[in-house]
Amino acid sequence: MPMKVTVIGLGYLGATHSVAMSKLGHQVIGIEQNPEKLAELQAGRAGFFEPGLDQALKEELASGRLSFQSNHNADSAEAEIHFLCVGTPQTEGSLAADTSYLYSAITDLAPLLKPGSVVVGKSTVPVGTAKALTEKLSNLTGFEAELAWNPEFLREGTALGDSLRPDRLVIGVNSALAEAKLREVFEPMIASGVPLIVTDLATAELVKGAANAFLATKISFINAMAEIAEVSGADASQLAIAIGYDERIGNKFLRNGVGFGGGCLPKDIRALMARAEELGVGEAVAYLKEIDKINLRRRIRVIDLLKAELGELSGKKVLVLGAAFKPDSDDVRDSPALDIALLANQAGANVLVHDPIALAGVNKKHPELATETDLHQAFDNADAVVLATEWQEYRDLDPKLIADKVNRKFIIDGRNVLDNSLWQTAGFKVVSLGKG
């Protein structure tokens, strides 16, 4: 049965979730207080690059099931479920997540909330947040508020598909009513065989942090092996294939290179450390400090390799291929590629950054970095090239066409995606991270 729902906060998570809920047939009211973002959404644009999302957004708007507004009104107050999708960024000067947007969201919602409506948090939060929000909401409303937690596991680049066909649905609930409403809203997904885990609030919150910590650990594990491989003559990519055949280990998320970035993995492992510390069990996840350090060390490694080849970087032209934290995304938050460009720039190099779609974000955040939109022109007179984000067009490059353009035929493959023999045949010296 179609339900009326609101989605509060329309960033990556909320914009995608509102489209997904509408696609399931529900009546969805998206609430976004930022006027520019709201205008974009009303015009059928998510405001960030996500394959297929704008198209789906336009279709859902046209269906009449999806609409966006700046605040709650009598219409949104009728919703049976209110999804909280606001951001929980890293707090300035601390490792902890900033949950203040969640508190403002429930403060705005409380005067309109009806007994029996369920508030469902989807944002990534420190364990214990849902309990505290429930108490706050009950105080604000004067009745026992129904609050549940339903973490989201979407990946940028495949966001809508991940939302509609996740590996699993996790719902943390305090009451039979909340469970029934969530089973109803996700009914088409459950019917199609998506596994459902019904649990308590704390477990549901922790699942998300734990999953991202595990993924980050896998990446830093293979990058730690890469450090050993580099000094011992081994090859970390082959190592990953070999250990990955063991099904207990698995072959996914073992790609070594410049490491993980983005708006989630780095912030989430830090938030987990901060929360564990608050709970008096900091030692349980103290190892995540090393995971973070291994990850950041990969970026320094690239600068060291540049220096080893070029000597002083001052006056040398370094072309960085990629700015987004991963391909098929224009997100430059905590991006290894962007960080490498900044580090090389600080070391005195004349850095030029190319990215197929993420340069607007670079120009806005870091006007000190020069950028180039034409890939072939970018190579002109380069003393070194760093492949930092594995966009398909970099994999498809023909080194023969580039060889005459560069000053020095030197490339660092930070993502292990190039055919080294092809580049070597064209005269390039190729250094692949994780290879001795």
Ligand code: UGA
């Ligand atoms: C991540 C998780 O994968 C999602 O499950 C989760 O829902 C999301 O965070 C979130 O918390 O919202 P995402 O940030 O989109 O998704 O990106 P990933 O695909 O996980 O990649 C993260 C980073 O790890 C990228 O910089 C990528 O290049 C890097 N990576 C990934 C590696 O360096 N090696 C690998 O083997 C895999």
